[in-house]
Amino acid sequence: xxxxxxxxxxxxxxxxxxxxxxxxxxxxxxxxxxxxxxxxxxxxxxxxxxxxxxxxxxxxxxxxxxxxxxxxxxxxxxxxxxxxxxxxxxxxxxxxxxxxxxxxxxxxxxxxxxxxxxxxxxxxxxxxxxxxxxxxxxxxxxxxxxxxxxxxxxxxxxxxxxxxxxxxxxxxxxxxxxxxxxxxxxxxxxxxxxxxxxxxxxxxxxxxxxxxxxxxxxxxxxxxxxxx
Amino acid sequence: xxxxxxxxxxxxxxxxxxxxxxxxxxxxxxxxxxxxxxxxxxxxxxxxxxxxxxxxxxxxxxxxxxxxxxxxxxxxxxxxxxxxxxxxxxxxxxxxxxxxxxxxxxxxxxxxxxxxxxxxxxxxxxxxxxxxxxxxxxxxxxxxxxxxxxxxxxxxxxxxxxxxxxxxxxxxxxxxxxxxxxxxxxxxxxxxxxxxxxxxxxxxxxxxxxxxxxxxxxxxxxxxxxxxxxxxxxxxxxxxxxxxxxxxxxxxxxxxxxxxxxxxxxxxxxxxxxxxx
Numbered sequence: 043x044x045x046x047x048x049x050x051x052x053x054x055x056x057x058x059x060x061x062x063x064x065x066x067x068x069x070x071x072x073x074x075x076x077x078x079x080x081x082x083x084x085x086x087x088x089x090x091x092x093x094x095x096x097x098x099x100x101x102x103x104x105x106x107x108x109x110x111x112x113x114x115x116x117x118x119x120x121x122x123x124x125x126x127x128x129x130x131x132x133x134x135x136x137x138x139x140x141x142x143x144x145x146x147x148x149x150x151x152x153x154x155x156x157x158x159x160x161x162x163x164x165x166x167x168x169x170x171x172x173x174x175x176x177x178x179x180x181x182x183x184x185x186x187x188x189x190x191x192x193x194x195x196x197x198x199x200x201x202x203x204x205x206x207x208x209x210x211x212x213x214x215x216x217x218x219x220x221x222x223x224x225x226x227x228x229x230x231x232x233x234x235x236x237x238x239x240x241x242x243x244x245x246x247x248x249x250x251x252x253x254x255x256x257x258x259x260x261x262x263x264x265x266x267x268x269x270x
Numbered sequence: 271x272x273x274x275x276x277x278x279x280x281x282x283x284x285x286x287x288x289x290x291x292x293x294x295x296x297x298x299x300x301x302x303x304x305x306x307x308x309x310x311x312x313x314x315x316x317x318x319x320x321x322x323x324x325x326x327x328x329x330x331x332x333x334x335x336x337x338x339x340x341x342x343x344x345x346x347x348x349x350x351x352x353x354x355x356x357x358x359x360x361x362x363x364x365x366x367x368x369x370x371x372x373x374x375x376x377x378x379x380x381x382x383x384x385x386x387x388x389x390x391x392x393x394x395x396x397x398x399x400x401x402x403x404x405x406x407x408x409x410x411x412x413x414x415x416x417x418x419x420x421x422x423x424x425x426x427x428x429x430x431x432x433x434x435x436x437x438x439x440x441x442x443x444x445x446x447x448x449x450x451x452x453x454x455x456x457x458x459x460x461x462x463x464x465x466x467x468x469x470x471x472x473x474x475x476x477x478x479x480x481x482x483x484x485x486x487x488x489x490x491x492x493x494x495x496x497x498x499x500x501x502x503x504x505x506x507x508x509x510x511x512x513x514x515x516x517x518x519x520x521x522x523x524x525x526x527x528x529x530x531x532x533x534x535x536x537x538x539x540x541x542x543x544x545x546x547x
Contacts, residue, residue, distance in 0.1 A: 052343035056353070065356050066389040078374040172370040175331065176431070177359020177387040180351055262358075263332035266370070 067182045076189040087194060090158040094198030097151035098242040099206035104143045105234045106210040108133055113225050114218055125230045126237050151242065156249035159191055163253035164268075170257045171265030183258040184251070191250035192243065199242025203235040277343070278439060278471050279305040279328050284337035286323050297323040299494035300337070307438070310465045311473045312481045315491035321475045322443055324491065328473065329362055329441045330354055341439070359387050363432030363470075365442035369424040371416040377403060377427045378412040384434040402430040406460060422453035429460060433468070440464075442474040446481070458484055 080087045109129075112122060121136035122129070134141040163170075170183050210231075214222050257265060281303040287294040297320045305311055315321050326332040327339050330346045338345050341361065349357065358364075371380045378399050385395040403412050406426040416424050425445060432440050442461065446454030462484040465472045474481060482488060490497040 049340075049343060049345055052340075053345075053348065056342065056344050056357075060353065060356050063356075063360065064389055065352065065359050065387055068386050071383070071386050075372070075374065082374045168370065169372060171331075172366075172372065173383075174355070175329075175358055175364045175370075176384040177355050177435070179355045179387075182387075261326075261332045263326035266331075266366075 065177055065179055067179050067185060069185070072182060072185045072189055076186055076193065079190055080193065086162070090162055091194050091198040091201075093154045093158045094151075094195055094242055094246060095202035095205070097147070097154045098199045098202030098238050099209075100150060101144070101147040101241065102203045102206035102234060102238040103210050104140070104147050105130065105133075105238065106207050106231050107213075108137070108140050109227060109230050109234065110210060110214045110222075113227055114214075114222065125233045129230065129234070130237075148241075151245050152249075155195070155242070155245045156252075158194075159246065159249035160253050162191070163187055163250065163257055167257055167260070167265045167268040171260070171262040174258075174262040174265065180258040184254045187250050187254035187257075188247055191246050191254075195243040195246025196239070199239040199246070202242065203238040206238070207231060207235050276307055277304045278307045278341070279303065279473065280340040280343070281324075281328060282338045282340070284324070284327055284334045284339060286320075286327065286332070287335045297494055298327070298334070301327075301491075301494075301496055303328075303489065303496065305471060305473060307471055308465075308469045309471055309486045310462065310484055311471075312485040312488045313473065313475045313491060314477070314481075314488055315497070317477075319491045320494040321491055323494075325441060325443045325473075325475050329364060330357055331364075359384060360435045361437055361439060363434070363437040363440045365425070365428050365432050365440065365445045367444040367447045369416070369421070369428045369448070371424055371427055371431075373416055376413050376415055377408060377419065377430075380416070380427055381431045381434055384431060388435045399430070399434070402433055403427070405433075405464075406430045420453075421449050422456065425449060425453075425457055426460070429457070429464070433464065433470075436468075437470065439471045439473065442472065442476075444475050444477065446476065446478045451480075454478060455480055 108122070112120065122132045124132060130144060134144055173183060174180075214226070260268075281301050284298055284301040285296065286298040287296050289295075299320075301320075301324060313321050313324060323332070327334050328341075330339070330341065330349075333347060338347065340346070341357065346354065346357065371377075372383065375383065378396065381399040381402055382390075382392075382395040385398060386392070390398070400409070400412060403409055403426075406429050408423060408426050408430070411419065411423065414423075416427070419427065425448075429445075432442075440461070445461070446457055449457060458478070458481055461472055461474070464470060465484075474485075486502055488500045488502075490499070
């Protein structure tokens with residue numbers, strides 16, 4: 043028998059090799075792949091974005107309707123005050139009917155967005171498995187999907203927030219006439235738009251991170267075997 | 271005694287169980303293998319014999335339930351996620367039955383992706399990628415997306431991609447199964463050429479009898495066990511007739527030559543067993 047190298051020696055050699063050469067997580071490449079995926083699956087992305095869009099439009103319209111309502115009929119004893127998150131919290135605490143609507147709209151956001159993200163990741167398990175075979179690190183896979191979904195979340199939420207707020211404004215004009223423009227708390231409405239956009243983005247990232255993490259942890263063989 | 275080459279892949283009592291219904295399906299029932307550097311190995315066996323499971327085990331794509339797989343004498347079960355990624359990136363190239371190109375990327379981008387993971391600069395990766403596409407005969411089509419390429423061309427891109435980081439092992443899972451006979455032959459020729467020129471070890475799962483002609487050794491798997499291992503020198507005498515049979519059979523059997531191939535394979539099996547131990 044010729045002398046076989048021991049396992050310890052083999053591992054030591056391999057780890058020495060690893061010190062001189064690494065595996066990269068190229069951000070520019072992840073960005074490029076993410077955008078190409080969005081472009082190629084254009085209609086698929088549009089549907090995902092639409093899901094986010096409607097959820098956030100609903101949320102903003104509920105919030106800004108409450109703002110308009112308060113501005114038009116200032117209620118002396120109202121507990122609703124502040125802006126942004128404080129506004130949402132006091133609204134939830136003070137008005138049962140509004141609380142119900144806000145809660146509903148948040149649930150619609152979470153479920154709709156999580157579902158869209160779950161689909162868009164699971165339908166690409168095979169691609170993920172292949173990338174892992176080519177040497178992609180787990181973090182690269184997660185990065186790829188967070189970039190992709192983050193972009194969808196940002197576009198969908200911001201557009202949804204703008205349109206939702208726009209509709210509230212139109213309905214306020216129709217209901218109360220042009221004079222209402224003078225008494226509306228504009229900054230509060232803009233803050234709600236931004237807040238809803240951030241909520242939409244965070245929910246999208248949250249919804250994508252669970253399936254993306256799970257996919258990145260799968261042995262490549264399992265990922266490639268999965269048929270959706 | 272005959273060979274003092276190092277083993278590049280070694281499997282010891284590898285078992286794999288999959289949960290199925292209430293119990294388990296044992297896909298591999300204790301596989302022992304030794305594959306030397308630079309060999310061209312074919313793993314043959316009927317569908318469901320555990321070939322693909324074995325392929326996943328020796329490629330570090332899945333973990334055995336029991337037993338050990340060594341790649342360059344390293345027990346891959348002891349590597350962490352980063353080390354496994356490093357191994358897949360630099361030591362092993364994979365070729366799949368379904369090509370598995372990334373659909374949103376061009377041929378060139380598919381080939382350069384592993385190089386980018388390995389930290390090559392964009393320019394280096396592009397020039398090396400163009401070279402590899404040239405080698406597999408697709409120098410002109412580097413800008414095409416996978417959907418714009420035929421099956422054979424996609425598999426060529428996949429082969430170029432598997433060679434991206436000068437791996438020491440190429441694992442090919444039924445590389446010709448989704449291709450017509452002629453294209454399949456071209457792919458096998460290409461793999462053999464690269465095996466000879468670059469000295470890379472090729473381990474290929476296959477049903478395809480024309481793979482026999484180029485293999486140094488054939489490992490027959492049956493029911494999750496190694497049925498027998500044949501060196502090409504044992505079967506060399508038969509190769510001429512088999513090749514003739516298979517190719518001759520194609521003309522008459524219109525599409526696949528599957529029946530002719532199977533016949534030839536059965537005959538080979540019989541003769542090799544008689545002639546062997």
